[in-house]
Amino acid sequence: xxxxxxxxxxxxxxxxxxxxxxxxxxxxxxxxxxxxxxxxxxxxxxxxxxxxxxxxxxxxxxxxxxxxxxxxxxxxxxxxxxxxxxxxxxxxxxxxxxxxxxxxxxxxxxxxxxxxxxxxxxxxxxxxxxxxxxxxxxxxxxxxxxxxxxxxxxxxxxxxxxxxxxxxxxxxxxxxxxxxxxxxxxxxxxxxxxxxxxxxxxxxxx
Amino acid sequence: xxxxxxxxxxxxxxxxxxxxxxxxxxxxxxxxxxxxxxxxxxxxxxxxxxxxxxxxxxxxxxxxxxxxxxxxxxxxxxxxxxxxxxxxxxxxxxxxxxxxxxxxxxxxxxxxxxxxxxxxxxxxxxxxxxxxxxxxxxxxxxxxxxxxxxxxxxxxxxxxxxxxxxxxxxxxxxxxxxxxxxxxxxxxxxxxxxxxxxxxxxxxxx
Ligand SMILES: [Ca+2]
Numbered sequence: 001x002x003x004x005x006x007x008x009x010x011x012x013x014x015x016x017x018x019x020x021x022x023x024x025x026x027x028x029x030x031x032x033x034x035x036x037x038x039x040x041x042x043x044x045x046x047x048x049x050x051x052x053x054x055x056x057x058x059x060x061x062x063x064x065x066x067x068x069x070x071x072x073x074x075x076x077x078x079x080x081x082x083x084x085x086x087x088x089x090x091x092x093x094x095x096x097x098x099x100x101x102x103x104x105x106x107x108x109x110x111x112x113x114x115x116x117x118x119x120x121x122x123x124x125x126x127x128x129x130x131x132x133x134x135x136x137x138x139x140x141x142x143x144x145x146x147x148x149x150x151x152x153x154x155x156x157x158x159x160x161x162x163x164x165x166x167x168x169x170x171x172x173x174x175x176x177x178x179x180x181x182x183x184x185x186x187x188x189x190x191x192x193x194x195x196x197x198x199x200x201x202x203x204x205x206x
Numbered sequence: 207x208x209x210x211x212x213x214x215x216x217x218x219x220x221x222x223x224x225x226x227x228x229x230x231x232x233x234x235x236x237x238x239x240x241x242x243x244x245x246x247x248x249x250x251x252x253x254x255x256x257x258x259x260x261x262x263x264x265x266x267x268x269x270x271x272x273x274x275x276x277x278x279x280x281x282x283x284x285x286x287x288x289x290x291x292x293x294x295x296x297x298x299x300x301x302x303x304x305x306x307x308x309x310x311x312x313x314x315x316x317x318x319x320x321x322x323x324x325x326x327x328x329x330x331x332x333x334x335x336x337x338x339x340x341x342x343x344x345x346x347x348x349x350x351x352x353x354x355x356x357x358x359x360x361x362x363x364x365x366x367x368x369x370x371x372x373x374x375x376x377x378x379x380x381x382x383x384x385x386x387x388x389x390x391x392x393x394x395x396x397x398x399x400x401x402x403x404x405x406x407x408x409x410x411x412x
Pocket of ligand 1: 282290291
């Protein structure tokens with residue numbers, strides 16, 4: 001077969017690019033803006049790269065936006081093996097171990113230098129300890145907030161999420177950008193008015 | 207509504223990011239590798255950014271890979287309004303005018319400086335006259351070749367494409383990378399053997 005005749009380095013690269021095609025079949029909890037179906041992790045990753053490019057000026061700290069974009073391109077690749085864990089769903093205690101194994105297998109398809117580069121990039125994103133990673137994480141939390149606002153509550157209604165819960169689970173937006181955190185909070189408040197987010201003390205009990 | 211209270215610049219940026227969500231509903235002719243459905247232009251754009259990052263070393267000319275990635279993030283956004291034109295399908299004489307109008311509307315949602323930046327980026331990609339654009343175009347032609355190889359002929363069979371046709375329609379691969387063009391030709395030759403690509407002179411007439 002043609003792939004057997006490739007130089008070993010190119011063969012590894014193509015195997016990786018073929019393997020990650022499967023990210024197009026990993027469905028997230030989020031609804032796309034048209035509300036016609038759930039979003040997959042590949043198109044989500046593209047959308048986030050555009051968020052980074054367009055919203056870079058709102059980062060709290062100086063960021064290298066090309067590094068942020070690279071993190072966002074790579075951040076969900078482990079889901080090819082490990083699947084997506086919805087932010088508002090039941091957390092799977094084995095998810096982190098599954099993601100580590102997925103990173104080893106998937107990035108391991110690449111030549112060593114590239115394997116290391118992508119692994120470091122994903123580790124940096126996950127650790128969220130650098131300015132670039134904080135901003136990347138902030139965008140990853142912000143984008144589903146917008147999709148929920150556009151789909152009459154989206155996953156907030158699906159999972160019966162409260163204002164307190166969403167505020168704590170998306171707090172990383174504020175670590176990346178005060179401006180975008182203000183926007184998210186305005187969206188949350190309006191979602192409460194619409195009944196898309198529950199409040200801890202419902203109006204009828206106050 | 208929350209969006210009415212945003213600062214005008216942020217409001218424009220969010221409007222753009224919401225508008226381009228619709229790229230997730232623009233379906234291309236290409237099949238995804240699992241062959242379970244057609245590919246959409248948003249996930250295609252993500253996949254191409256990964257092709258750029260991983261295959262950069264195979265470019266014929268020195269390229270600025272971050273610029274290549276930016277072009278690939280942006281290159282299909284006009285399809286939100288203008289739709290996709292399959293490479294092997296009937297060409298629509300109004301497609302270019304439709305895409306120009308789409309670029310004006312969609313990039314025009316952004317603040318002026320960003321609108322200009324994305325417009326220039328898209329224009330450069332379309333013109334394919336710079337080293338970065340040549341490599342970006344090469345990857346945009348290469349990725350569907352791989353998907354067709356993985357899906358028993360994919361769009362080649364759907365559109366009854368011949369070896370001559372595919373060779374001429376994907377020639378931009380060779381302008382971006384001799385190495386990747388060699389790989390594409392090996393794939394084409396094998397596709398002929400499988401009967402996935404027609405030959406001008408079928409065996410039974412020779
Ligand atoms: Ca296209």
